[in-house]
Amino acid sequence: MTASTASTAFDEAIARDQRIEPADDMPEGYRKTMIRQIAQHAHSEIIGMQPEGEWITRAPTLRRKAILLAKVQDEAGHGLYLYSAAETLGADRGDLTQRLIEGRQKYSSIFNYPTLSFADVGVIGWLVDGAAICNQVPLCRSSYGPYARAMIRICKEESFHQRQGYELLMTMMRGTPEQQAMVQDAVDRWWWPSLMMFGPPDAESPNTAQSMAWKIKRHTNDELRQRFVDMSVPQAAALGVTLPDPELRWNEERGHHDFGQPDWAELKRVITGGGVMNEERIRRRREADSDGAWVREAAAAHAAKGTS
Numbered sequence: 001m002t003a004s005t006a007s008t009a010f011d012e013a014i015a016r017d018q019r020i021e022p023a024d025d026m027p028e029g030y031r032k033t034m035i036r037q038i039a040q041h042a043h044s045e046i047i048g049m050q051p052e053g054e055w056i057t058r059a060p061t062l063r064r065k066a067i068l069l070a071k072v073q074d075e076a077g078h079g080l081y082l083y084s085a086a087e088t089l090g091a092d093r094g095d096l097t098q099r100l101i102e103g104r105q106k107y108s109s110i111f112n113y114p115t116l117s118f119a120d121v122g123v124i125g126w127l128v129d130g131a132a133i134c135n136q137v138p139l140c141r142s143s144y145g146p147y148a149r150a151m152i153r154i155c156k157e158e159s160f161h162q163r164q165g166y167e168l169l170m171t172m173m174r175g176t177p178e179q180q181a182m183v184q185d186a187v188d189r190w191w192w193p194s195l196m197m198f199g200p201p202d203a204e205s206p207n208t209a210q211s212m213a214w215k216i217k218r219h220t221n222d223e224l225r226q227r228f229v230d231m232s233v234p235q236a237a238a239l240g241v242t243l244p245d246p247e248l249r250w251n252e253e254r255g256h257h258d259f260g261q262p263d264w265a266e267l268k269r270v271i272t273g274g275g276v277m278n279e280e281r282i283r284r285r286r287e288a289d290s291d292g293a294w295v296r297e298a299a300a301a302h303a304a305k306g307t308s
Ligand SMILES: [Fe+2]
Pocket: 045, 074, 075, 078, 154, 158
């Protein structure tokens, strides 16, 4: 099959809203974009275990510890499904990890902020997993089959994460003034970084148009950010916390909330390695990779014997 007929079959499948599967012909640009997006997503799930994982040994009760352990394990599972999805495009998992720990591939900027109190666990569940859900629900209809199918399962688990975070915050807000202040402080620190999770404004997002044409992405960054703000405002009111944005107000005409702009220079700084926790996150990932090398070698040696 020539390159031009391959791209025709691909274009037709995209136009008919059919899924692209691993054995299908696809343009090289599509394959590369998909590998990059899935790898960044997988890296984010794995690095995302760290900020909350730090609180497992310090959880205030056995129940909270069990919930947090389950949540962090889910994130490991998400990373594994996604690395598998990237492998269906010909990527090598070891190579992707290498790219991550050498700083050649990115992960979500949100995980480069520190978790300063147990309220952060609740706020991450509510806002960070909440933002992830806004981003990921449309990806369940993404054009690449293995990615879309992985997202369906991941989104189910993300809903649990969001609920557990919100429930934790509700409990703290019914507690002492100190506990309420911890929640407000965590909301103040995580609100703007959560808005940044949707990426730069559409006008400065060069890849959006191509990703929308290929139906990898179904909504623009600004549309998803708006959806997240509209969803979070009533939840904040029910919780009794203030979102730290003086420009936040309901706009009757638009039928949406108006809101202030995050500090885009900060996003640029954090995504290129200048966040408070970037170095630590990568250092720990590199350490985990070398600590686990013997397990991978043993597994490969066992597999090579051809016995089960
Ligand atoms: Fe996840």
